Each structure stands twice: as structure tokens, then as C-alpha cells.
Amino acid sequence: MSDRARVGIIGGGIVGSSIAFNLANAGISDVVVIDRGPLPGWGSTGRAAGGFRHQFPHPADIAFSRFAFERFRRFEADTGVDPNLRMHGYLFLAQSQARLDQLRGIHQVQRQAGLSEAVMLDRESVAELVPHVVVDDVLGASFCPLDGFLDPLYIMHGYARAARARGVRFRLGQEVERVVVTNGRVQKLQGPGLDLEVEWAVVAAGAWSGRLLRQLGVELQLAPVRRQIAGTHPLPQLPSDSPMTFDDDGFHFRKDHLGGGGANLIWEDPAEPESFNQEFDVAFGAVLRERLLKRLKDPGEPLLSPRRSWAGLYAVTPDHHPYIGPLRDPAGIVLAAGFSGHGVMHSPATGWSVAQMIANQETPDLTAPYSPYRFERGSQFPATGNIY
Ligand SMILES: Cc1cc2nc3c(=O)[nH]c(=O)nc-3n(C[C@H](O)[C@H](O)[C@H](O)COP(=O)(O)OP(=O)(O)OC[C@H]3O[C@@H](n4cnc5c(N)ncnc54)[C@H](O)[C@@H]3O)c2cc1C
Structure with missing residues (x-):
């Protein structure tokens, strides 16, 4: 039987969980987070070193870190979980x-x-x-x-817990094998035991996102x-x-x-x-x-x-910075992947930005530099210096 949600998020790591939490805070709690793992955090999130920093060579990353830092400081008040900052x-x-x-x-x-x-x-x-x-x-x-330093698993858990409390549903142990597109717009997420009709899909499948993009015919490098x-x-x-x-x-x-x-x-x-x-x-x-x-x-x-x-x-990605933003084609799909070693520390700003994109259908200035299409005009991120 087919199920429905306004937003389906593929991937329940720290990025998908932050997006779910921020969507619920923006008034959109008809959200389903789907993760193929039987337990959350077994992608890259639970394997991160837990470092966070402001010292980046580009103002966009510094702004992202500043935003994150403020959120991490009030994280326990927001979610009930101590991020161990x-x-x-x-x-x-x-x-x-x-x-x-x-x-x-x-x-x-x-x-x-x-x-x-x-x-x-x-x-x-x-x-x-x-x-x-x-x-x-x-x-x-x-x-x-x-x-x-902070604790990636606690942060992911805090986001997921607070999102659940606001009505977001989590489906663990279910894999999205097919993103169904009808008339140029996402329509369903499907896999074994999964048939979810959606208005929006978010690809937050970490290092596994490239496979889904290729299936959609989207040519973005993500290794x-x-x-x-x-x-x-x-x-x-x-x-x-x-x-x-x-x-x-x-x-x-x-x-x-x-x-x-x-x-x-x-x-x-x-x-x-x-x-x-x-x-x-x-x-x-x-x-x-x-x-x-x-x-x-x-x-x-x-x-x-x-x-x-x-x-x-x-x-x-080719410039070690994430793709955060809607795909042009098919419509209704937002991408949030490709974070190299920054996905934990930049999860608060990413979650907030993607929620804004879906709730208001506009890209916040904070996030514009991370457009999936930035290479068309040449990435502005420097090729050397504190990339990691
Ligand atoms: C060794 C190491 C050290 C790091 N150190 C840091 C650090 O110090 N600071 C920092 O900020 N970042 C660090 N990172 C990077 C950070 O871990 C990632 O950027 C971040 O965890 C990405 O989160 P995510 O939610 O996008 O991905 P993930 O945590 O990988 O979550 C993606 C989820 O998608 C699920 N999934 C994939 N495909 C499907 C599908 N088809 N259907 C359903 N579910 C699917 C997976 O099961 C997974 O749970 C480090 C990474 C590594 C490997």
C-alpha cells in the first residue's frame, strides 16, 4: 500500500536528521526519514572525528561555522541532548x-x-x-x-529525537532503490517494503548519494x-x-x-x-x-x-565542498551531500537552509555558494589551505 508524506528524506545521518528537525521547526512535520541501516549513525556520522572549527579559508564556510556554533551552544535547550561541546x-x-x-x-x-x-x-x-x-x-x-570538539552521534540523536517529538516519522532498515519521477517532478520513493508518495525528496545519503544521482541522470561528481x-x-x-x-x-x-x-x-x-x-x-x-x-x-x-x-x-566533490540546493531537473529534489570532513560541524546550517528551501522555496544567502551548479561559473572555493 502506498504511503504519503510531504517530504521524504533519504538518509538519517546527522544531515538528514538536522533537516528533519529544522523542517519540523519550520512547521513541516509531515516528513519521513528513510535509512537503510537498522540503527542510525552507521554511515559516516558515527565514524567522524568530532572536530568543529571556524578556521576556514573562505567566508562562506566561516559563516556556516558561526551559524553552527550558535546552534551547538543552545543544542541541549533545543533538543534535550548535550552535544558534549x-x-x-x-x-x-x-x-x-x-x-x-x-x-x-x-x-x-x-x-x-x-x-x-x-x-x-x-x-x-x-x-x-x-x-x-x-x-x-x-x-x-x-x-x-x-x-x-563535539559528539556527532549525540547531535544526530538529539536532532532525530526532537524531530520525532514534533511528529517526524523515521523508517529504519528500509532502502530507497528508486526515485520515481513523473512529468519532470519527483513522485515516489520506492524500495523493498517501501512505496512513499512525496511532494519533495531530500537526498542526504552521504557518500552513497552519487548512486541515487546517477539513477536520476544527474551528472554531479561525488566520490x-x-x-x-x-x-x-x-x-x-x-x-x-x-x-x-x-x-x-x-x-x-x-x-x-x-x-x-x-x-x-x-x-x-x-x-x-x-x-x-x-x-x-x-x-x-x-x-x-x-x-x-x-x-x-x-x-x-x-x-x-x-x-x-x-x-x-x-x-x-571536486572542490571538497557540499552540494546544498534544489536540482533543476527533476524538480522537487533537494540535495545535501558531499561534505568531505565538515558534515558534522555544518549540519546545523545545512538543516536550517534546506528547511528554508522547502518551506519558502528560496535559497538563503548563507547557502548560495554551495549550489550544486556552482561549477558552471567556476567554484569560488580555494583549492588549497585548511581544506581537510
Ligand atoms: C574518519 C572521518 C572523520 C571525520 N571527521 C569529521 C569531523 O571531525 N568533523 C566533521 O564535521 N565531519 C567529519 N567527518 C565527515 C562527517 O562524518 C560527514 O560529513 C557527515 O557524517 C555526513 O553526514 P550525512 O548524514 O550526510 O551522512 P551519513 O552519516 O553517511 O548518513 C547517510 C545515511 O544515508 C543512508 N543511506 C544511504 N543510501 C541510502 C538509500 N539508498 N536508502 C536509504 N538510506 C540510505 C546510510 O545508511 C546513512 O545512514 C568525518 C568523516 C570521516 C569518515
């Missing part, structure tokens, strides 16, 4: 003059965007801020104390790429208030507040091919461990823990 900062170290110049340029953009809290530090100030870090090769750094996090056994020499700390080639580490007090070690493997592989590669973990040994003053002999190391998928 810890403002310990992000620290970007420069080990070369070229990187220092780049960080200074990015810092200027941030100041112009009103991010007065971000500062440039010299080596002595870095040593004072993070006495546990080796700074011999450091020329300077940028730091923002508003950046830090799944494995991203790995190596976790250590408890590491007391890494203070629990230490910032997310980046070397200038992107290697970074954080205190693992939820997983037993070790460190999470993260780096992009530039040779990583496009694939749906989510297996952790211990050889890559060994490389990350070596990097930690070089950066910590007193590293001891950190043990990598198989129980605390994992891999997940980034959904990657």
Missing part, C-alpha cells in the same frame, strides 16, 4: 615560510569575515599554549579558541573516499584540554575524550582511491603513529589499539 581550539602549525604566509592570508580572510577570536601565534606562544608539543621546527601557527583514524591506548601525556593540532601537511591529532583517553591520529592518504572500502589499514596506522612520536615531546610508547582505530567514508 568542548572548546579546546584548533591549532594549525606552520613548519615552512610558505605555510606561514598561507596561514597569514587565511587569517586575514577570517578577520575580514569578523572572526576576531582567531589569532596568529609565534613559536614561543605556541610552546606556552601546548607545552606537550615539539615546536623546534615550528615558525608560527594560527589558533582559534572557539574551535574544538566515496576512505578516511582513517588511528586510536591509541590511554595517553596521559596528552592533556585533555589540548587543541586539535595540525602539522602543515595535514597530519593532526586530538585527545580522544570518548574512547578512553588516548589520542586520535588522522591524516589524508593522497593515494587513497575512490571506493566504498571502510576497513582500517594497520600499515597506515603505523605511519600515523610515527608522526605522533615526532610531534609529542614525551610520547612514551603509544600503543595503537585495534578497538579504537577505524575507517569511514568522506563524500568528496
